[in-house]
Amino acid sequence: MNSRRRLVVVGNGMVGHRFVDQLTSGPQSDGWDVTVFCDETRLAYDRVNLSKFFEGQGADGLTLATAEHYAAAGVRVLVGQNAVAVDRAAKVVRSSTGQAVPYDRLVLATGSYPFVPALEGREAAGCFVYRTIADLEAIRAYAADVSVGAVVGGGLLGLEAANALRNLGLETHVVEMAARLMPLQVDEIGGAVLKRRIEALGVGVHTGMATKRILVEEGRVVGLQFADGGQLDTAMVVFSAGIRPRDELGRACGLAIASRAGIVVDQHCRTSDPDIFAIGECASWDGRVYGLVAPGYRMAEIAVEQLGGGGDRHLTTFDMSTKLKLLGVDVASFGDAFGLDAGAHTVSLVDTVAGVYKRLVVSADKQRLLGGILVGDAAAYNQLLAMVQTRTALPAEPDELILPRREGSTRGGGLSPANLPAEALICSCHNVSKGEICEAIATKNLLDVPSVKKCTKAGSGCGSCSTLVGEILKVELKKAGVTVNHGICEHFPHSRQELFHLVRVKRHRTFDEVAEAHGKGAGCEICKPAVASILASLWNEYVLGPDHAGLQDTNDRALANMQRDGTYSVVPRVPGGEITPRQLIVLGEVAERFGLYSKITGAQRVDLFGATLDQLPAIWRQLIAAGFESGHAYGKALRTVKSCVGSTWCRFGVQDSVSFAIRLENRYKGLRSPHKLKAAASGCARECAEAQGKDFGVIATEKGYNLYVCGNGGMKPQHAQLLASDLDEDTVLRYVDRFLMFYVRTADRLERTATWLNKLEGGIEYLRRVVVDDALGIAAELEAEMKNVVDTYQCEWTTTLGDPDKLKMFRTFVNSDAPDPGIVRVPLRQQHRPATVEERQSMVRPAETDRRAQ
């Protein structure tokens, strides 16, 4: 007889998945045959970070569960199947497809659905909710054809939805019935500060507005009508007016339901039927439904423990503290945010210039922090929350906790992580305390944040505590006397930034000087190119000079890009993407003459592939004769400045983005940097050049240009951030000079601008102070260094062609003019590509056999 018991889980959202994951990875997993109903066509995904779907992450980046993972755990998942009825007498769950799945224990994790007010017109095309990936896909598809969107609901999710619409390029409005945004989390002043910041982003905020009906024409949304008679033109509406528990399965089978909806559970998540549990947003405990993931996760863990025969964990009042970044604005609310405790005091900071509001609620005896609200700057959230939860004594002057740290001042800057008590909760997603983190660091010899995350799970939920985890790690390592090795390789104990400073201060000019003074050994493929890049950034000498040639990465050495068969591709510079017909013809002629595969690159240039080492000089000679120069496609250097056609041809362009892109590209061409750099100039807000996806970019406004920096991000795409607005061209150049030089000087080896900014303490605000306000007083120096680079620019192809000795480096064989016999081509769409290793072997082998036979 089968002793295994049957467990059915209805729902595969975040909480349902967490439940299965905990069960199958824990000691209770034995003895249960698990079947999961998943009514979406996707397995569990990260709904909390749903908005990242629009930020380039896509659906895959949100995945929490995979079919392979479930299969390996022996879990049967019925994807796309809806559980429609529970027969408690027969202990069977019935599906929409007629399946009947028997259970010994049943877990309902059906979650919630978005509440849509019963307004006239809500069935029209253009009405959406914001809940699932399918919803987001539908929103994106519809948004492609319209230009204005409105969100009904100004709470957490409403503002996220507004951000999504804005990212889709729509004119965006938020409509909130209450007198302020986020009425559940922030007070009146906080709401006002938040509103101003959001309006500054160009989002229309309409508070105190009750929507009366949806205006519809020809079946499509055309606007909203308000109770006061006013109306708003909009082509789509996203409802985000709260959630309602999906308790219909429980209702239909007679489980106890709370008066305000939700399946009633006890402190062990058991429903009125002891064999049925309910967890997450479909459950009601103590008269409340919790719409946050952390309580849902706690419920999942408790239910797992109960299945294993019980345990002492049970539900306790949940902390509803939240921290979010909404439309780029930090908002946090924690503890007794509104000061409801009798006699509570308030310490607050209102700075409508910077758009910052911080409120601390202090106990009547002034000894403890009870809660607070942060708008515009929530960096201190985790520490303040920890103070509330651990009842840490307040410092003598609590305003220190919210005052920003100012240059030269000892006041402000908050509480150091070193002073947090061990029981302080650092990661509220996974319930990890400072003590647990410290213990893991000490006992498992953890040396970096990723291993702390892996080991303790801290920081692997919403990620908001990652910085704090990093700070704790730093403090602990320092305490333990561990010197963290940040040397770039075994030959240098220094970081790239330190090497940069050493080279600059000691005025080293060659790798040997640097190695002799600061390193050991013969160097390697990591430190040699890094030092070469530093030398190039500082002194801008010819990269193939006698002291430098051997340091260069292959591409820099050949001044072309090595491809997989050892041949090269050649990319001449096409500043701003503007090219004459004659030059286009020459590119074609060169490609034909040398048998090159040609392709338009991703950044407005033409790439010619398949040149052998010895062909490169002849190719360059012909290109240079046609007015081209090196495009530095091979270097960690400025590549291109992409442009749209701007006001020269475009109906909408408000500035001449082509001329400006060419000016920018010619200024920074060849600048060596820690990572390759790309830029763009858009002639109007339509952003055809995608300037916000570049290391630096400008977007024309009526008054000049807005300057964005540190976009791109590579594998993890990241939008550029606005550094300054409405600048004239000369000011843009000045700021970009400073920005680029500051980055070149301080970034790590192969560190992109986006990553560099993420690690820069104080982030974009600090960068703005350095670049725009010259807070460090180094702007003139940075500009002078850039001027030196600009003044000493040379086309490396031209320099190389003029030096017969250098041309020797481009011989395939030192003793023969024969071509490399290993290069084999395969036809591809009227061009050709390199043969794969397999293809090459199958082509070479017969000839080889013949030779042997002779």
Place this chain on the structure above:
Amino acid sequence: MDADVVADQAEWIDVCALDDIRPKAAVCALVGRRQVAIFRPGTAPALYALDNIDPFSQASVLSRGIMGDRNGVPKIASPIFKQSFDLRTGICLDDAAVRVAAFPVRVRDGRVQVKVDVQLDSPSVTK
């Protein structure tokens, strides 16, 4: 085939002048059907010779990598996927199961000579 066995069967073959290989540089020579990378890591005339074909990519490129050392072992990093090879033995420092042929090399009267069995193609192609 082992490099030492190859060396026993082969004669010293003149390849180029020592001056054709700048200090801290490498060249590739065509010796019979073999492509041989010759490395000159320092300013001294000391040389190393390896098969030029990178076994990970099959491209004939080792002479175009960056020279250096790992824990004192002189090495070349392939320019394609950056695996390093011991210049003395041809053993891959990142995967000891992989090696390229290493050839005896010497300088006589300012000329570079290598011992290579010219009858064979580079082993990575014939294997």
